[in-house]
Amino acid sequence: MPQQFWKPGTEKPRILEDEEGGVRLPVYKYRTAILYLVETHATTIIVGETGSGKTTQIPQAGWADGGRVIACTQPRRLAVQTVASRVAEEMDVKLGEEVGYTIRFEDVTNPAATMIKFLTDGVLLREIMDDPLLTKYSVIMVDEAHERSISTDILLGLLKKIQRRRPELRLIISSATIEAKSMSDFFQTSKKHRGPEDHGFAPRKVPAILSVEGRGFNVQIHYVVEPVSDYVRATVSTVLSIHEQEPAGDILVFLTGQDDIDAAIQLLTEEAHASRKISSGLIVLPLYSSLPRAEQDLVFSPTPRGKRKVVISTNIAETSLTLEGVVYVVDSGFSKQQFYNPISDIENLVVAPISKASARQRAGRAGRVRPGKCYRLYTEEYFVNEMSSVGIPEMQRSKLVSCVIQLKALGIDNILGFDWPASPPPEAMIRALEVLYSLGVLDDDAKLTSPVGFQAAEIPLDPMISKMILSSNQLGCSEEIITIAAILSIQSIWVSGKGVQKELDEAKLRFAAAEGDHVTFLNVYKGFLQSGKSSQWCHKNYMNYQAMKKVIEIREQLRRTALRLGIVLKSCEGDMLAVRKAVTAGFFANASRLEAFSHNGMYKTVRGSQEVYIHPSSVLFRVNPKWVIYHSLVSTDRQYMRNVMTIDPSWLTEAAPHFFQNLRRPDPIAL
DNA sequence: GAGCACTGC
Structure with missing residues (x-):
């Protein structure tokens, strides 16, 4: 790799400690500035970017530091790929060797050679599960931190924790300039000392704030x-x-x-x-x-x-x-x-x-x-x-079920006490803990259960879907269930409906199953395989070919994960009872019952007695079976259940006896 | 008889 880096002593850029109006560095001085900071005192550097325009120089500077690998996260897959290839080009090396990247489904690195590794923040979180102190990295850079996605926020909280155990770890947080100050505050303040009583608290290490002009035009x-x-x-x-x-x-x-x-x-x-x-x-x-x-x-x-x-x-x-x-x-x-x-x-x-x-x-x-x-x-x-x-950070306006199981798997026991860049609402946390408890993923002490809890955390999907996959093992229908899981985790397998509504409905009817949407998905998938995964077949049946390709990809990953977890890959050969019971094992909390004498198809949820209706896109629309479970609710003028399946109510108590016995007054859950 | 911001593992 060519040594084209900054030579100590050639230029000493100014570090900015004032928030606005300070000296700003043009983009070509990024590398010089970061190197200077790394060489001097700062273990954490906040890079505030003004204007638009990405830099590729920070990671190159970071590499020069230690000899161990530098990790650079981005919130999006495409950004990871583009930045990685640009850096490889600038450094005149082959992508996948000294400079590489890892995103879901794609690992373009060479563990023996890669020194700068780009990855999505989600992938780095998965890596922390196996290597809690991220020991193979000496510098970690988090880009686009101001976007405040759930993954980025969890990552920032964990990195702060890791840095206490590994004081030599260098962090570079890249963010919009307006956020730089609060990022810096987050990294220098101890949670215990935050608030009005912290007079006299002196931070040990103050992050350096660096403000840089982007490449964009005025x-x-x-x-x-x-x-x-x-x-x-x-x-x-x-x-x-x-x-x-x-x-x-x-x-x-x-x-x-x-x-x-x-x-x-x-x-x-x-x-x-x-x-x-x-x-x-x-x-x-x-x-x-x-x-x-x-x-x-x-x-x-x-x-x-x-x-x-x-x-x-x-x-x-x-x-x-x-x-x-x-x-x-x-x-x-x-x-x-x-x-x-x-x-x-x-x-x-x-x-x-x-x-x-x-x-x-x-x-x-x-x-x-x-x-x-x-x-x-x-x-x-x-x-x-x-x-x-x-x-408002995503953390504060989302369901937190996946987030909580992930933290538990990362060994964070005291979730409410975790040092977040922005605290999530406690009610949302408690909701998530309740759901995980009812799934049998957490025990009375809110610890991951063994093996179900640990296994569910390994599967990169919503925990209700993970539970469904785990249950399919005993029921002998794992092949079918991972197909359903893959389809449920993408937006839609049908082409967007405007203008071709009638044709789309007719196409759906060709696959429709009396048991509901989940079994219908199995019919669709079977048809797609029989066509030889043909794009013309998709077109003819008003299905989204891109979506089906993604289903195949996710399904492959789930198969690998299932094998690793010791799940036997087995088909139930058309026994839809097994499939429906497995789905129920994950989604029992989403059960609802048709109101007696209802003329307009009104259901009430078992859990909260909410008024809900079957979505018109479901194959069970206007069929209105007495008992159903749904995958999700969409709320517009009414609450609609999407992806609906018929069940026998006795399966509910079978799947989660505790949940239904205590429905009206759930046991308080240990935090 | 409706409605789909956007990511990600």
């Missing part, structure tokens, strides 16, 4: 003068005025979801038709994740000369996909966000205002190729005074 921000009442209409008129008044360059619009996007496209098309001058120049394209792959790819095709591309997108273009050629951004100021109410145990997807950090990220999308402009559909006064600086 983006000029425009605000509306008066608040807008209808952001879809405001979007359309803004796009039209950019098109009329501004020089060439593509436009990227951020709206909240498919409905908004379709409405905006329709309006824009109508307006464009009214004026031939406009319609000849605009190419309007939607972008969201459930859009079929071929249509998604259209946004990446180069814009023909004399035309202007307008991409109307969800948040997917904020971080996950990067469009080249965008010069103008229109920001509605809203996005859809998940919120979880631990009291009612209901998750809700709602349109909510974005944070300043998101607004800056969106604006940065306009400055990738040359200086750009961002049009914010809210007032400057609102941005300055009312917009919150960062979003």
Whole structure:
């Protein structure tokens, strides 16, 4: 590997300790600065990035430090791959040797040679389970820490803990500049001493804060003068005025979801038709994740000369996909966000205002190729005074069942006392502990049970699905159950339904099983295999080929995990009773019963007597069997059960006697 | 007779 690193003594960059307005380093000095810090005193470095633009130089600097491996995490698979290959290229080495990466399903490393390893934060968490002190790494860098995903937050909490046991471990936390100060506070404060009584507490090591300019071009921000009442209409008129008044360059619009996007496209098309001058120049394209792959790819095709591309997108273009050629951004100021109410145990997807950090990220999308402009559909006064600086961490608005089992597996016994970057609501924690207790994954002392608890934690899925897989072993239907598990863990195996609703319903009928959606999935999977995993077959049956390929991949991973756990891979050869009992063993808590004399298909959940209905996408819609269990609830004007299966109520008490005996007054659970 | 922000293991 070429030694192209900083030589000590050549340049000494300034370390910033003030929050705003301090000296900022241009991106090409990253490496110099980090090396300097590593050489001097700091064991933790917070890198605040202003503007957009990624650096690849930090890990190279880290490598020069010790000789042991440096790990660099990213929250997304694509980012891991891109950064890894860019670094390999810059260092002039082969990807997979000195520089490598690991993401789910893909390990491009050579343990004997790899010195810089890129991975998703989820993969690093799995590694901590086998190596709690991460002894093979001397430097760990966490990128995009300001996004505050559950994995990143768990990782930050664990790294802080690991650093107390391994004082020589160096951490580099890369975050948006607005978050740098609070990250630094988190790493220097001991939880026991936090709060009003901590006078006189002196941190042992103060993280160094470093502020760095990104690579992006300058983006000029425009605000509306008066608040807008209808952001879809405001979007359309803004796009039209950019098109009329501004020089060439593509436009990227951020709206909240498919409905908004379709409405905006329709309006824009109508307006464009009214004026031939406009319609000849605009190419309007939607972008969201459930859009079929071929249509998604259209946004990446180069814009023909004399035309202007307008991409109307969800948040997917904020971080996950990067469009080249965008010069103008229109920001509605809203996005859809998940919120979880631990009291009612209901998750809700709602349109909510974005944070300043998101607004800056969106604006940065306009400055990738040359200086750009961002049009914010809210007032400057609102941005300055009312917009919150960062979003609510995912941890505080999600179900925590998977998170809790993972912490238990990592040996964190006192979950409520864990040192989080942001504490989750205690009610959500207690809910999660209850669920895990009822599954038999945790015992009376809230410790993982053996073997079920430890095995469930090994399976990289929701614990209810893991339990279903474990139960399939005794019932002799593991092959069928891991197929169901793989399909339940992706969004949908059908093509998106708009416009082809009737055809889609007919296609579904060809596979429909009286037992419900889970057994229907088995029929679909069988058909797919018999077709030779054919994409034409998928197309003909209104199934999403990409999704089915993913199912195959997940299924393979689950098979390997199952074998490692000693589960016998066995087919029940059509005995659907066994399959349904295994599903019940994981999902007994989601049982509901048709209301007597109900004319509209109203069910009540066994657990909370909530009013619920079978979702119209289910094969059991309008069939309304007396007893069902469901995979999840979606809440709109009503609560709908998605992925529904018929059961015999006697299986419930069989699967979880304790849970149903104590339904009205659950035993308090030891924390 | 409905509705799907986005990741990840």
